[in-house]
Amino acid sequence: MRVYYYTRDGVVMAVDNVDLSMKQGETIGLVGESGSGKSTLGQAILRLVPPPGRIIGGKIIFDGLNLMKLSEEEMRRIRGKRISMVFQDPMTSLNPLMRIGDHIVETIMAHDNLTRKEAEEKAMKILEQVGIRSERFMDYPHQFSGGMRQRVGIALALALNPDLVIADEPTSSLDVIVQFQILDLMKKLKDLYGMGMILITHDISIVPGIADKVALMYAGQLVEFADVKSFFNEPLHPYGKALLESIPNIQYSDQKLKYIPGNPPDLINPPKGCRFSPRCPYATERCREEEPPTIMVGRRRLVKCFQY
Amino acid sequence: MANLTAPRMITSMLGKISPRRGAEGLFVTIGLAIILTFIFMAILAPILAPYDPNETRVGGLYESPNPKFPMGTDRLGRDILSRIIWGSRTVLIVTFLSMVLSSACGVILGLISGYVGGKFDTILSLFMDSLYAFPGLILAIALAVMLGQGIIPVTVSLTVVYVPIYFRMIRGEVLSIKESLFVEAAKAIGAKGKTLIFKYIFPNVIPSIPIVLSLNAADAVLTLAALSFLGLGLPAHIPDWGFDLRMGYGALTAKIWWPGTFPGLMIVLLTLGFSLFGEGLAEILNPKLSRR
Amino acid sequence: MPLLKVIDLKKYFPVQQSFLERLLSRKLDYVKAVDGISFEAEKGEVFSIAGESGCGKTTTGRLIVRLIDPTEGKIFFNGADITCLSGEELRKLRKRMQIIFQNPYASLNPRMKIGENVGHPLEIHGIAYGREKEKLVMEMLEKVGLQPASKFYNAYPHELSGGQRQRVAVARAMILKPDFIVADEPISMIDVSLRARILELMIQLKEELNLTYLFITHDLAVAKYISDKIAIMYLGKIVEMGEKEVIFSDPKHPYTNALLSAVPVPDPNVKRKRVMLKGEVPSPINPPTGCRFHTRCPLATDICRREEPKLVEIDDNHFVACHMIK
Numbered sequence: 001m002r003v004y005y006y007t008r009d010g011v012v013m014a015v016d017n018v019d020l021s022m023k024q025g026e027t028i029g030l031v032g033e034s035g036s037g038k039s040t041l042g043q044a045i046l047r048l049v050p051p052p053g054r055i056i057g058g059k060i061i062f063d064g065l066n067l068m069k070l071s072e073e074e075m076r077r078i079r080g081k082r083i084s085m086v087f088q089d090p091m092t093s094l095n096p097l098m099r100i101g102d103h104i105v106e107t108i109m110a111h112d113n114l115t116r117k118e119a120e121e122k123a124m125k126i127l128e129q130v131g132i133r134s135e136r137f138m139d140y141p142h143q144f145s146g147g148m149r150q151r152v153g154i155a156l157a158l159a160l161n162p163d164l165v166i167a168d169e170p171t172s173s174l175d176v177i178v179q180f181q182i183l184d185l186m187k188k189l190k191d192l193y194g195m196g197m198i199l200i201t202h203d204i205s206i207v208p209g210i211a212d213k214v215a216l217m218y219a220g221q222l223v224e225f226a227d228v229k230s231f232f233n234e235p236l237h238p239y240g241k242a243l244l245e246s247i248p249n250i251q252y253s254d255q256k257l258k259y260i261p262g263n264p265p266d267l268i269n270p271p272k273g274c275r276f277s278p279r280c281p282y283a284t285e286r287c288r289e290e291e292p293p294t295i296m297v298g299r300r301r302l303v304k305c306f307q308y
Numbered sequence: 309m310a311n312l313t314a315p316r317m318i319t320s321m322l323g324k325i326s327p328r329r330g331a332e333g334l335f336v337t338i339g340l341a342i343i344l345t346f347i348f349m350a351i352l353a354p355i356l357a358p359y360d361p362n363e364t365r366v367g368g369l370y371e372s373p374n375p376k377f378p379m380g381t382d383r384l385g386r387d388i389l390s391r392i393i394w395g396s397r398t399v400l401i402v403t404f405l406s407m408v409l410s411s412a413c414g415v416i417l418g419l420i421s422g423y424v425g426g427k428f429d430t431i432l433s434l435f436m437d438s439l440y441a442f443p444g445l446i447l448a449i450a451l452a453v454m455l456g457q458g459i460i461p462v463t464v465s466l467t468v469v470y471v472p473i474y475f476r477m478i479r480g481e482v483l484s485i486k487e488s489l490f491v492e493a494a495k496a497i498g499a500k501g502k503t504l505i506f507k508y509i510f511p512n513v514i515p516s517i518p519i520v521l522s523l524n525a526a527d528a529v530l531t532l533a534a535l536s537f538l539g540l541g542l543p544a545h546i547p548d549w550g551f552d553l554r555m556g557y558g559a560l561t562a563k564i565w566w567p568g569t570f571p572g573l574m575i576v577l578l579t580l581g582f583s584l585f586g587e588g589l590a591e592i593l594n595p596k597l598s599r600r
Numbered sequence: 601m602p603l604l605k606v607i608d609l610k611k612y613f614p615v616q617q618s619f620l621e622r623l624l625s626r627k628l629d630y631v632k633a634v635d636g637i638s639f640e641a642e643k644g645e646v647f648s649i650a651g652e653s654g655c656g657k658t659t660t661g662r663l664i665v666r667l668i669d670p671t672e673g674k675i676f677f678n679g680a681d682i683t684c685l686s687g688e689e690l691r692k693l694r695k696r697m698q699i700i701f702q703n704p705y706a707s708l709n710p711r712m713k714i715g716e717n718v719g720h721p722l723e724i725h726g727i728a729y730g731r732e733k734e735k736l737v738m739e740m741l742e743k744v745g746l747q748p749a750s751k752f753y754n755a756y757p758h759e760l761s762g763g764q765r766q767r768v769a770v771a772r773a774m775i776l777k778p779d780f781i782v783a784d785e786p787i788s789m790i791d792v793s794l795r796a797r798i799l800e801l802m803i804q805l806k807e808e809l810n811l812t813y814l815f816i817t818h819d820l821a822v823a824k825y826i827s828d829k830i831a832i833m834y835l836g837k838i839v840e841m842g843e844k845e846v847i848f849s850d851p852k853h854p855y856t857n858a859l860l861s862a863v864p865v866p867d868p869n870v871k872r873k874r875v876m877l878k879g880e881v882p883s884p885i886n887p888p889t890g891c892r893f894h895t896r897c898p899l900a901t902d903i904c905r906r907e908e909p910k911l912v913e914i915d916d917n918h919f920v921a922c923h924m925i926k
Contacts, residue, residue, distance in 0.1 A: 033792050176864075181876060202792055205821075208868035248822050250820055250860070259800055263794070489701055489703055493708070497772065498721065
């Protein structure tokens with residue numbers, strides 16, 4: 001998968017040669033800093049990269065279907081119905097003049113062949129599942145708090161019982177306690193509906209609580225892909241290692257943080273060779289010259305580094 | 309800004325024709341070229357103009373364009389080309405003077421009003437808004453009638469028309485910048501009011517001035533022409549496109565097109581030059597606005 | 601004598617009303633952003649205020665550096681009452697008390713070079729001009745790790761990354777060699793990989809310049825890492841306060857408990873007992889009567905609804921405001 005942004009300053013290689021696969025019902029935590037391309041990758045799966053971004057190449061195989069080859073109309077039927085999205089601020093995706101319940105009813109009726117009555121019943125049920133009482137069905141989005149809005153966002157994403165939900169920083173604008181509530185809710189609903197999920201986040205701390213796998217991105221590339229346990233026990237890529245050592249952990253009492261020197265690279269002119277090499281403590285001459293291949297370590301673990 | 313709709317329409321139409329990317333650079337270049345040509349013409353008027361613009365009967369009456377009089381002669385037998393060249397001087401002097409005066413007044417008042425706030429701001433804003441609510445041309449006509457003919461009265465009435473535009477823009481910017489974090493940070497390091505205005509607020513409003521300046525200039529050219537067209541602008545001995553347009557207009561019915569067309573063309577060209585320059589500048593200086 | 605002492609500090613903001621609302625009711629509503637908090641910070645320590653958004657922690661920081669005026673209460677700095685300072689005296693106070701803001705993208709003047717941004721405090725207070733100013737700024741830039749300093753000196757803020765800008769903000773706050781710094785969420789808007797660098801820098805400068813920090817954060821893991829003492833705020837009130845070790849190992853207030861257990865841990869092997877609270881923080885315009893936390897508290901009883909609990913010292917230097925904790 002490649003997505004480039006054409007700006008007047010040059011071509012930003014937001015996502016560059018990323019290969020990723022997931023199984024039905026699995027949850028992947030897609031982690032990276034701002035500008036790592038994690039959100040762009042999420043948008044690209046739904047073919048919703050905003051201009052001046054363009055998908056340059058690659059394939060998205062979803063349930064045996066190459067999404068890149070579908071017509072716009074076929075793609076529209078996939079969006080929402082089979083793959084849906086949860087946004088950081090659901091307020092931006094809700095129509096302020098439309099009642100909460102109607103949002104969900106409309107979504108259901110746009111895809112499913114149901115009468116209004118049936119759709120309303122279904123919407124009520126979903127709202128209840130996300131913890132919104134039925135008397136709030138007639139309220140408008142602005143009457144909802146941040147956490148409640150995110151619950152509506154989740155209800156909207158689940159309305160059509162999709163196979164895959166892409167959640168882009170769903171808890172980043174929420175406080176810890178509400179974040180905890182929402183993550184817990186998402187976990188419960190995931191078990192209930194059995195759908196797969198891609199959780200896009202910059203906060204690696206929330207990943208172990210909800211995901212099965214971690215996909216770590218740096219500067220538009222996937223640098224490590226592993227199951228949660230093995231990644232957090234022993235991250236293979238130096239970036240993953242450094243990242244875990246740089247975040248304060250409330251479990252420790254005498255933690256010594258190690259920081260990552262330098263800055264994230266400029267994606268118009270990414271560094272030659274491995275993109276992490278200018279900041280990597282283990283970097284060799286080869287890392288600065290050649291791009292490392294993505295190597296399979298163990299049975300299902302990928303890492304993009306010369307060390308392995 | 310209601311006053312600026314005409315020039316804006318022209319450029320937005322052009323923007324649709326030319327490709328989006330890089331168009332702003334082209335706008336600025338073409339606009340600047342036009343403006344510079346006119347400035348050049350105005351400065352070198354005594355050398356460039358083949359005849360005295362006020363001398364009657366240098367040729368026949370209503371001579372059509374010919375090698376001796378490339379734009380023909382008017383009803384008094386004056387050379388139209390010479391009148392156009394001298395007229396550019398008049399237009400540019402009035403436009404530049406009124407722009408300098410109105411921007412200076414508007415910017416200073418807007419800065420103070422926005423920063424001080426309170427009653428002073430309320431009263432001044434109310435006054436400026438009521439001036440602004442008048443259609444520019446009608447206000448200019450009223451003032452010109454009161455002040456009489458001549459370069460200075462016309463300049464003053466144009467100045468009054470454009471002060472509220474600068475005032476409103478600057479005041480609005482000051483109000484938002486005043487609340488910004490870096491101004492709060494400056495307070496936290498102990499900066500005084502004067503320092504806040506001149507080092508923190510003013511430099512951040514400067515970028516929007518040239519854009520409005522240029523667009524207003526385009527509008528001022530039109531307003532001045534309109535005043536002269538109505539006979540309210542300048543005395544007859546000062547060559548002026550608007551007045552000539554009026555005179556030529558009368559001859560149109562007799563199928564004599566040259567005395568009206570050339571001054572009219574000049575008005576359009578100069579307006580276009582200023583608007584292109586202003587719009588292009590806006591795109592370049594405020595790329596965030598246009599990228600959306 | 602504590603360096604900073606705050607007694608019963610309050611800040612009420614009037615709620616913006618429309619014209620019609622003003623006609624219909626005489627009563628003005630207030631957002632009780634900070635509603636009677638008291639604490640002390642000793643010289644050389646890091647005192648953290650932690651809580652969720654809307655708890656009043658940022659307002660507290662702004663009140664203390666006197667960017668906004670308190671509705672009630674007193675602030676003592678180094679023994680002197682600074683609550684009502686104004687004009688020249690307030691400007692003098694700025695030399696000793698500085699603030700670092702959350703948003704490094706908005707806190708620097710975009711039209712000033714980095715060197716001028718950092719050096720301006722020196723000029724304002726008449727400490728150094730021209731060459732001498734430049735020398736001091738260069739030293740400071742080196743100290744915050746912006747090297748080579750001469751390159752950064754002439755750059756404009758938009759040419760720098762968020763992490764670098766925050767280092768500039770740190771440099772600007774430190775250049776007057778203050779005693780006390782309010783750091784308002786200084787790392788929350790910075791790229792994850794650069795946060796540790798800023799934290800380390802702040803700790804290192806604190807040692808070097810013998811500073812005292814009031815560190816405001818929503819992230820308890822960060823609070824635990826950097827502080828000596830912590831106060832937990834909820835809806836404008838301090839609910840629990842004490843030494844870091846005590847707060848994290850033996851939290852008493854049910855809100856502190858819930859807050860701590862909601863903090864995500866980057867370790868899949870840890871299985872924690874987790875307390876989940878229902879609902880969200882109520883509006884600070886009409887906060888609940890009695891204990892403000894009673895609407896969500898698992899331990900709430902009648903007295904909690906009626907009476908507001910006082911912040912009492914239950915153990916040496918450990919304060920809790922809860923009827924159920926004795």
